[in-house]
Amino acid sequence: MVAPTDSRPKDFAFIKKDGVYHLFYIRHNDFLPPFATENDFGHAVSTDLYRWQQLPAVLPVDPFGWDNLHVWAPHIIEAGGLYWMFYTGVTEKPGEFSDTQRIGVAVSSDLMTWNRPYVQPVWENRLAPWAWWRPLNAYMSCRDPFVMADPAAPGQYLMYYTASLKSDSLATVVGVARSPNGDMAEWVDDKPLMITHRSLSFNTLTESPHLFAHDGRWFMFITANAGQPLSFYTTADPLAEPAQWIYRGRLRNMLGFDTSLWFASESLRDGDHDLFAFAAADRIELRRIEWGTGDNFALTEPAFFHVVDMNWTRPSVRAGDPVGLQIRTSNWFAFQQQMKAFVRLPSGAQLPAPLDSLGLPARPVFRSDSTMVTCFPRRWPSTLAPSEPMVVRLALDDGTASTPWLTVSDAPRGPVPPGGRGDTLRDVPEREFPPPVAEDSLVSDPARAVARAAAPRAALTARTLRQSPLGLAVTFELAAGADVRAEVFDLQGRRVRVLAERGFERGAHVLPWDGRDDSGVRAGRGLYFVRFSTDTHMASTRILLER
Secondary structure (H helix, E strand, O other): OEOOOOOEEEEEEEEEEOOEEEEEEEEEOOOOOHHHOOOOEEEEEEOOOOOOEEEEEEOOOOOOOOOOOEEEEEEEEEEOOEEEEEEEEEEEEOOOEEEEEEEEEEEEOOOOOOEOOOOOOOEOHHHOOOEOOOOOOOOOOEEEEEEEEOOOOOOOEEEEEEEEEOOOOOOEEEEEEEEOOOOOOOOEEEEEEHHHOHHHHOOOOEEEEEEEEEOOEEEEEEEEOOOOOEEEEEEOOOOOOHHHOEEEEEHHHHHOOOOOOEEEEEEEEEOOEEEEEEEEOOEEEEEEEEEOOOOOEEEEOOOOOEEEEEEEOOOEEEOOOOEEEEEEEEOHHHOOOOEEEEEEOOOOOEEEEOHHHHOOOOOOOOOOOEEEEEEOOOOOOOOOOOOOOEEEEEEEOOOOOEOOOEEEEOOOOOOOOOOOOOOOOOOOOHHHOOOOOOOOHHHHOHHHHHHHHOOOOOOEEEEEOOOOOOOOEEEEEEOOOEEEEEEEEOOOOOEEEEEEEEEEOOEEEEEEOOOEOOOOOEOOOEEEEEEEEOOOOEEEEEEEEOO
């Protein structure tokens, strides 16, 4: 991905949604003074990792907020049905902050519109007793967040970031903070990873950490101030002490070729594939990881063919009746994969199923980037009771795309109606088929794929965040900016709390509730209602207070 001519990409985030790849990156302009650049994040999308389209920039600096000078180093995770962008904000406030780096978070439901749920950063060096906290010293580092679920503590999250050491302020290390309750706004210090200190990494600068797992092993990549910047470590425990880490040194040593222009790497699990990305001069490059023996791997070009979307023309069908399988792809002519089928058992487990027994295609024939395949699904296994529906899905054998679940019920007993069943699609309502798509539309305009995947928005919608990263919280979404009043009521209709009464921008917003009423008293256990209202619309959701 090459940025527009007036900027070059730096540290970035890489994520996939609804078959479309998204890159969010620092936009740096070499011809502007430092204060006038790195003021928002570039956003590019692709359906095949080769052709990219630039979309409007997102999350500009807030001139009146804590991140009023720069925004750097985005990292995005999906949690609680929303997307959370952790990023570095830089503050300039004479007498209090001088180029001060801290970490904040923004939220989105669609990766297009981002909002800041908090008016303050969620992490800064003063919260870590080992870190150097000098907000008037521009050389203090607190940046480059990377957030992941803690594999050893369900419901908790770990944040890896770049920090200056109190005991060695000229060097940076990778620090780790923890969200003990899964709340994206509440973090506590965990530890510094001293394996990244210059005494063991042989470089004063250690930044842009990111981690990924493979075959029970963890890989941590950093960018160092060395001739070959990308370095990495391996371990069985992502929070291990130095003795349990293996320092693999420069990535070049393993790959066997020059990586001197590579920095700020990221990774993405895409089906059964691991993708590796890095900034390189004026672009962001992407590769597929080909795993070797031990902790070794090679990097190759990613597959050219890619499925953007696979969907049934209707969610249920009788055995032997026709149903359409609509497949939208990018670069259909490069198709090499096979299909796999899975049936879902009443227990929820998924069982691989033979395609020939199901009457489903193993290798659809593509002649454009939009293909309709007529299927006549059969029930499997033969022991399935007539009263029990079969639930099945199709997926690519590399795991990069899957259909929704299709329910196949038993065909009714009795004579076959005139004309028979299963030889045409005339009994499938015409309205269930998507309109034709131009053969090259997804390639030439990936933004259309993004728009197609997004459901139409109501003016005001609301829901409760279940297993929320914010604890007890609700979210609402506006199709356009508006003044919103959010109120909590008990079952008797008495107002308990006003959560918000102010203007909100378009997009998704999150409001946590601490379980207290307007006077600060803890509300009793039970069911409550949260009502959102604007001048023209109203929405509500339920919330259960359990403690």
